[in-house]
Amino acid sequence: MSKDKIEDLNELGAKLIKAELLGDDELAASLRERLENARKASELTKPEPSASTSRKPQNYPREKFHKHKNHRYDNEEAKMFKRNYKNDEYDDLNYDDFSVTSSKKLKNEFVHQTDQKFAQNKEKEEKKSAENCSYCFDSTQKHLVISIGKHCYLCLPNSESIVDGSCMIVPMSHCYSSVTCDEDVWQEIDRYKKALVEMFDKRRCECVFYEMYTNENKYGHMVIQCVPLDMNVSNLAPIYFKKAIIESESEWSTNKKLIELKDKTIRSTLPKNVPYFTVSFGSENGFAHIIEKNEAYPAHFAKEIIAGIIDLDPMVWMRPRKESFGQLSKKVIEFSKWWKAYEFNKN
Template sequence: MGRFVVLIEFKEFSMDEWSEKGCAYGGALGAERIQKHKRIERSFDDCSRCIDSSRLAKHNIIAVGINTYLAVVEWDGLDDEHLIIVPTQHCSSSIQLDENVWDEMRLWRKGLVALWKEQNRDCIFFEMSRHVDSNPHVYIECVPLEQEIGDMAPIYFKKAINECEGEYMDNKKLIETKDLRRQIPKGFSYFAVDFGLSNGYAHVIESHDHFPATFATEIIAGMLDLPPKKWRKRETDEMSKQKSRAEKFKQLWEPYDWTKRLKNSEATSSAGSSSSSSSKR
């Protein structure tokens, strides 16, 4: 049987040309991948959470660690000490973070729990990881609560999660989290909540239309008896109010600021290196 030799003529295309001709040359899947890549690039360019972004509200930052930072929210939060813990580099969910970044985020939580305990307050941490395919920048929200309200928070959230998204779902509605990063598959949208340093709950979001972005804030606002404007729409607050909240919390945070130990350690290490270099001369 004879052999057939197929000659294929290759032609160089720009990214725009390739995206237009993707269906013809690479198939629908190729064009889809190119569009997804472009969306991801745009998400980096437009991100207001990345530490190097020109859009980052640096005046709201309380402290910066190695891979993460702590900041007050730029909107009128559920409390004057409503905060966010954010990885410095772009990542769309906690379950995709490297282990060292995840561990560092836990350090902020421990410090905040200790701070609010001194105020006789409890606290809640939650993550709303929606539309992960559009590559948002993940952050953990931190809200202090009066002790008696904090004691009731698990009951409120358990009930709300069990009643969300209708009756029939492919995934279990309520996941009692012991290790979130091993309980939720990567690439899934989800909601997760922890109560202080205790284990919490998670929920895989199957329908974004039936699981609102305001799910957690609406529950907390109800517990705190706050008006709907506190959770319905997050509008950027006046700059003066943002700065005032940040300055006040910086003073509160100072005794718990573990990043100062890092800076002192770096300074000591640098001084030791300089001394060693001088002695060799």
């Protein structure tokens, strides 16, 4: 067989493996047929063996251009590659340089290139998210800040609050979630929580703390929301949230629907980079849930539950009104008076 024909067969074989990796069954079947026809044609053009030798003609093994048991990619793995890597951002990966004679080498090179591309895109997204972040302390609206710690700050929202006294605990530098933040950040968050619980307890309110980390905002800035509920209704919060979390996903969910934290923390319970929602009540740990469907957990998920507890007009939590600088300043001054006795940052 000529060198050109061998190269043609190798090229067809490489394209066949690429199609199998991407789960394109129709293209794979077409390439497999073309490869078989080309192999048969090459055998027909082989010269007859010389009469002066008893050596049998050497046949090219059929397995060379067919899936070997050690090189086979089952349908599920092919689907995984198709799902994870069939994207415009990977179109520049070069598959034609891979040799059909080593599908293991092809797979390793494929994974290496996609991992490299993923890492580059991840770095770009992280950088872009941090540059445009309004929660990083250098970019935040300073007139809403109540307290500044070493690693976190306490501030008020820049729009109408769902409940008077609603506030936020925010890390000063860009980090994504309670699970991934540094230990010193986590400890200061806990210190702010304890101070807020004590402060609102004197005002006959119980704090509801919640956080949401989603795939849609995986590089966003983490925020711990604090909503104080009057003691007359605060006992309903665990019941409402538990019911809403259990009903949020389908009965065929892969993960446990409700994770009761009790004596555990979110950091010791969930792995890093897994999307989740968590809520706690006063000084008691509450619940966590691994989010499988983003649509089941919109940004207003917790606000809608709280609105149901206090019978609040939906427009307040669905479309909170922007407040003037004067209105916001008044809220900051009032909250600062409440907070003064509980401020632990003496700088």
